[in-house]
Amino acid sequence: MEEKLSAVTKTITPSPIQQLSLLAQRCNAINLSQGFPDFPAPSHIKEAAISAINSDFNQYRHVQGICEYVACKMKQTQGLDVDPLTDIVICCGQSEAFAATMFAIIDQGDEVILFDPSYETYDTCIRLAGGVPVYVPLDPPCWKLDPDKFIKSFTAKTKALVVNRKETDTKWHSPHNPTGKVFTKDDLEIIAGACRTWDILAVTDEVYEHITFDNEKHISLATLPEMQKRTIVTSSLSKTFSVTGWRIGWAIAPARIALAIQNIHVKVTDCAPAPFQEAALTALRSSPQYFDSLRRDYQSRRDFIHELLVKVGFPMQFRPMGSVFVFAELPESCTLSDVEFVEQLIKQAGVVAVPGSGFFHKSSCSSTFSYQSRYIRFAFCKSFDTLNIAAQKITGLVKETGRLELF
Structure with missing residues (x-):
């Protein structure tokens, strides 16, 4: 055959x-x-998962409490008002959150801008959704962004760009996989400005939001002027709590986009692992x-x-x-x-x-x-x-x- x-x-x-x-x-x-x-x-998180299994949290489950804690965290750390009822989708890890996002926003032939080098999953998800990855090379050895190359990558077909980053008082940084690329404040203003000018969406991967060094502080791209309404934040428990196999992640987006991501998530996997959702409540309550x-x-x-x-x-x-x-x-x-x-x-x-x-x-x-x-x-x-x-x-x-x- x-x-x-x-x-x-x-x-x-x-x-x-x-x-x-x-x-x-x-x-x-x-x-x-x-x-x-x-x-x-961490032992307290493992114990919470064991307790959830023993308490028979083993069937389909959608734990709204996770959304409430994620929203609270975004308010405390980023100053963003996020509605836990409409703006957050719990997924099977950041990978599914990213994939569901691509399926929610990309039509056949839409272009999505990525910085090169980049994590391999992005390219695959974009192509599976029918999109076309467009790569903007970062210049070694410090992986600098060339504004001219970046601006020239936009076309009438550009629908979104993918970026992950953090900010400090003096610089804006990106815990970029694989390079550890550092963006200047000017770089990020150029990126945000292009999103506004071309009226496109930004999708951020913020799984390393708590793994920053040398007293640097993570700030989400969504905090830039006019960017919350056009930014989809994806993240997870995986890296922060050393539970990469639990597959608990989320997407944070404007309500209409979040609903589309939710609909795709439910059709594909229905729900994230039930006992680990329950344990996530304990994880997200961890002390400073x-x-x-x-x-x-x-x-x-x-x-x-x-x-x-x-x-x-x-x-x-x-x-x-x-x-x-x-x-x-x-x-x-x-x-x-x-x-x-x-x-x-x-x-x-x-x-x-x-x-x-x-x-x-x-x-x-x-x-x-x-x-x-x-x-x-x-x-x-x-x-x-x-x-x-x-x-x-x-x-x-x-x-x-x-x-x-x-x-």
């Missing part, structure tokens, strides 16, 4: 990150590829001290992996201001591509990272963009036991010159 797959399905390839994670399991290697913690979730401790712990992990990579010869021209990843450039002396380097790192050190080229896209490539095969992403959301073992394995390859044999 002739193959009956859809045309868009044939364009979707397996995730290299998941493939590398499976390889790490098979090879018993240290997994610094996928962004999930290998340390326990919990979030302060989270930031300190992750910052120490970031510093550890950053110093390790500097020690073995990576240039490391900047360090991430948020998220759980380091995007490290290979030194000029390294003759291997990113894929070749990762392969050798697995074989010789038993450590798995992710080739950076998987985060770049052909539509933004040119022959001058050789840097696209020169970056490696390391995840540092691991226990210090794991990070120390990885450090020992990596430094075990260091030559007398103080640089990795792979260089």
